[in-house]
Each structure stands twice: as C-alpha cells, then as structure tokens.
Amino acid sequence: MNAEMLLPEPRDNLVYIVDDDVDVRVALEALLQSVGFQVMTFPSSEEFLARVPISARACLVLDVRLTGQSGIALQNHLMRLDAKLPIIFISGHGDIPMAVRAIKAGATEFLTKPLRPQELIDAIHVAFEKYDERSLVDRALASAKTRFDGLTAREKDVMALVTAGYGNKETANILGISEPTVKAHRGQVMKKMDAESLPDLVRLAQELELPIKDR
The missing domain is CATH 3.40.50.2300 (Response regulator)
Incomplete structure (x- = not known):
C-alpha cells in the first residue's frame, strides 16, 4: 500500500x-x-x-x-x-x-x-x-425544537394554522380570536422562531413535523 x-x-x-x-x-x-x-x-x-x-x-x-x-x-x-x-x-x-x-x-x-x-x-x-x-x-433541528418549545400554547396554535396555509382571518375564526390578535401572535412566532419569511416558518414546521391541520 x-x-x-x-x-x-x-x-x-x-x-x-x-x-x-x-x-x-x-x-x-x-x-x-x-x-x-x-x-x-x-x-x-x-x-x-x-x-x-x-x-x-x-x-x-x-x-x-x-x-x-x-x-x-x-x-x-x-x-x-x-x-x-x-x-x-x-x-x-x-x-x-x-x-x-x-x-x-x-x-x-x-x-x-x-x-x-x-x-x-x-x-x-x-x-x-x-x-x-x-x-x-x-x-439546527434541536435549536428549532428549543425555540418552538418556548412558544406559548396560543402561538403554537397560530403557527400550526398559518404554516398549513390558513390566512389570518381563517385562523382567527378557527381559534375564536380577533384578526389583529392573530397578527400579533404571528409576529411573535416569526420573531421567536427566527424565521425571516412565511416559507422559512413552513420549512421549520416541516422539520419539526408539526401536525397537519385539515382545511
């Protein structure tokens, strides 16, 4: 050799x-x-x-x-x-x-x-x-999981819905909250998950294998 x-x-x-x-x-x-x-x-x-x-x-x-x-x-x-x-x-x-x-x-x-x-x-x-x-x-996945665990229960609900394709109004109707409240939660989710865009947030949801919400 x-x-x-x-x-x-x-x-x-x-x-x-x-x-x-x-x-x-x-x-x-x-x-x-x-x-x-x-x-x-x-x-x-x-x-x-x-x-x-x-x-x-x-x-x-x-x-x-x-x-x-x-x-x-x-x-x-x-x-x-x-x-x-x-x-x-x-x-x-x-x-x-x-x-x-x-x-x-x-x-x-x-x-x-x-x-x-x-x-x-x-x-x-x-x-x-x-x-x-x-x-x-x-x-990276472990870091995303840690950030996700830091969301409130309501923020997790909002993240699951918006990453499944629901708009703010639809999300508000499903959760029984106002549309401005959804927007506020959505902004917090984006910030806490360190996502720069909705596609980034969708990718993170896929990596975390979040349950898919039926439309």
Whole structure:
C-alpha cells in the first residue's frame, strides 16, 4: 500500500477498524496512521461494542463477515441505538445483495478487498463530511425544537394554522380570536422562531413535523 495518498485535514479524525483478520487490521492501521488518522482496531463486533463510545466523532471501517456477530448485525445494532457513526463496509466476497442491503440501511460505502488505499481514504473523507453535515442538521433541528418549545400554547396554535396555509382571518375564526390578535401572535412566532419569511416558518414546521391541520 504505497500509492500516493491525500492527507486528511488536521482534526480529530478517528477511525475504528473491525475485522477478524489480524493481517488486515495491521495493514489498514498502518495505512491510515501514515496519513494522519487516529486508529483503533478490534477483532470482533463484541469487543468493539464493549470498548467504544459510539457517540464519538468517528468513522467505522467494518468487515461484513466476522467471527461472532456479523458486520451487518452490528450495523443493525447501531441503528437501534440511534448511533450516528458512519460505516464503510469492506468485504472479500463481493456480495452484491449484501452491499445493497448495507447501503440501504445507511452505510456510506461498500468496498471489496483487496482494498485500494486511495479509494478507502477517499471513502473515509466522505464519511466524515456526511457525519459533520448530519451533525449540523441535528443541531439546527434541536435549536428549532428549543425555540418552538418556548412558544406559548396560543402561538403554537397560530403557527400550526398559518404554516398549513390558513390566512389570518381563517385562523382567527378557527381559534375564536380577533384578526389583529392573530397578527400579533404571528409576529411573535416569526420573531421567536427566527424565521425571516412565511416559507422559512413552513420549512421549520416541516422539520419539526408539526401536525397537519385539515382545511
């Protein structure tokens, strides 16, 4: 594995390798450390689960066929735990149906052995990019949820109706309040939700999965 390789950015790039072949673990550890990744290796899914905090910012390079719990079983287990860890599957068997299932279940890549060094490194870069993108989305959603929780009950009612397409007059009739009061609540909702426009507010309502009001 002596091909010219791109160096990762100097940040906390932690890669977990789970493979029951010691030669593969040693080779991949040497490869990834040589280009600046931090690496931890494990011979089994069970040892990985026993030793690793799955909430860490990291990438998992995972063999499909393992002694004990398989790589696919580990992926399913991590999904049940709602782990955000991006997974790159590696396999010496080229099992296409298995690869399709793994990708559909959320794996970022499925590579076949013998691995090409740059292909693996590129896949890990992509995995970290996807992890960071998802983290940004999760933080934005959490922030929106906090802002929504800060609305009064009446403001939540107004938000649900106006984002469902009801006008101020219709909203006032449904809630049994005056139209100026609806406008005042609507203004407070826009301010508290940090929405610059109605489309912004609609997008936030969709992200928060607010109940859809029947017209």
